[in-house]
Amino acid sequence: MIKKTTIVDIARAAGVSVSTVSRILNNKPDVAEETRQRVLQVIEEQRFAPHTAWQQLRSGKSRFIALHFPQDFNPLSQGIITNAAMRCEQFGFTLNLIVGALSENDLLGIFRSGQADGMILVEILVNDWRVELLRQHTTNFVMIGRCADTTGLSYVDSDIGAGVTDAIEHLVGLGHRHIGFITVGRITPEKEYGFTAWARQGYHAACRRHDLPAYARTTDLTTDSVVAVATELLTQHPEITALVTPQDAAVPGILKAITACGLSIPEDISVVGLLDESFAEVMTPPLTALSFSSRTLGFTAAEMLVAQLNGAAPDPQQILVRPELCVRGSTAPARAPQMIGKGTP
Template identity: 30%
Template sequence: MVTMQDVAKRASVSIATVSFVLSGAKPISAATRERVETAMRELGYRRNPVGAALARGRTNIIALLYPALQRPASGTVMGFFTSAAARAQERGFNLVLWPISNDAGEAAALARTGLVDGVLLMEVQMQDERVDALAPGTTPFALIGRTRAPEGLTYVDVDFETSMSEAIAALSELGHRDIAFITGNWDADHLEGHGAAERSHVRFLSEMSARGVTAPLVLHCPEDSLEGRRFGRELVEQHPEITALVLMNEHAGPGIVMGLRDAGARVPDDVSIISIGSSAHMAGMADPPLTFMRTPAEELGRLGVDAIIERIESADAERPAVLLACEMQPGESLAPPRATR
């Protein structure tokens, strides 16, 4: 194996000079750098980029922690991934997807390795133990999402409260009163108190209460298309009074539409649907295509990377708190309730 000593001997420089050329830790003249790099090429010396990065005290790697063991990635989540990776590359960083569980110990252990310059957390819970574990450390972190008390944290998030209010308003304007909120089976996936679902749930209840509905229906469906189909059939059988759904479950969405049809309920003639916090990819998989509220995933992915890089480059940088609401996108799943036509 070719060593740094071999390179130094071929280039007639010290080992320290070779090290400085590799790490960039000290300025080296152009002529000397050229001699060292020529020697490396001639000898077939292979750089160790990780070692060089650690020597500089900076790896230019950001870890995006997504609890893939608890929740499969949807089209919306992929929008976060791709936009964040592109933005990181634009700014001279590499984004690495770290698909571990939402275990606090694993997050803290990763931060302590020194392999990453910063950490971005996704699928944030209202009381997220990962935040508590990372806070005492020295590795900067930011959230795509927010906890129950996010003061003092760096985060970007979807404004699910405003988004839910707009969804209920759209259904109410059509004349719907018997509206159900359908979300994922979060507790079973060890994501209790998931921020997006919890905030949407609370706002759904308050909006329905403001319209005089004292016991609005909230149901949970596993995030799976086959389970969604079963769920749709059972919904018609058990709750025939429901005329509209606010759906926060991308994986089950198309299956729910098929299940409704299996049970004789047509969308939108019998049941209207708005998919909240969703993507065009999912909405287009349903028949008919769903009206949906687009998650600003691309925007928040970029903003999240900007936020963590600012923290990496300056510990005293301002800690942004950004909220963006979903945008209503037309589909073919809304109509007035049959009784009002």
């Protein structure tokens, strides 16, 4: 049977009183530094406290990192969160997930109260108040995603604009000249999601490059809204032979709309989405899709932030990860002109 180490054992081994050990454990200031370090060394040797606890006492830091993932546009990305947590733990930090809305006081309070040494921000808006607030207060934070003004900031993001460009290039190579584009999340001046903004920029730039008409639409966050908008788009523009979406949340609604219009994939219309490989492969037909590594995003964000906290990142780090276009069965050569309008209302 393993004997449990007590505070009495620590006091005896360090040659101090039990009250002195108690004051050190509670991070009280009225203890000589030499005594504090001797007691902490005994605590470490005898494993009286968890590794994280004595590191907190030694460093004066919480050893916690907060990750704020507000639920405004997308469901939680299990891959990003899990991989960020794994990397934080490898560096001796614990990741705390926050999904609720925060006020300015809430956000600053996390740092002022010592609840976290740094923060990973996710779901970045084009003009994100969280970013501006933390920048003004010179706190340690990084972004998964990016805002309009990234001067002096560190982030890792999917280069979704380049990914959408690759999707359009693929479709143009198959003879498509009328390509629709659908994003999820209504745009307001105060709340424009960065990911979809950079995706739309990529779409419009590709259309200009190939002298294509643009058919971009934005829907609400529900599948019913996606169905309605996609159906209206296909009805008003039966010349469309392909649809692209950079968000997995839009895929089910787009597929429903195509079926409702009496069209077949890929014979009548090609589809490119953003979907996890495991889901894209089992669809009928398998979905041609953009994909990016949630492991890379989570790991890299954690590494960036820990480097900041350790003083090992004097300059901002800005990394774009280009999505991979995996061509499957949902894209094919554009239908012949005489077939335009087949099955449309």
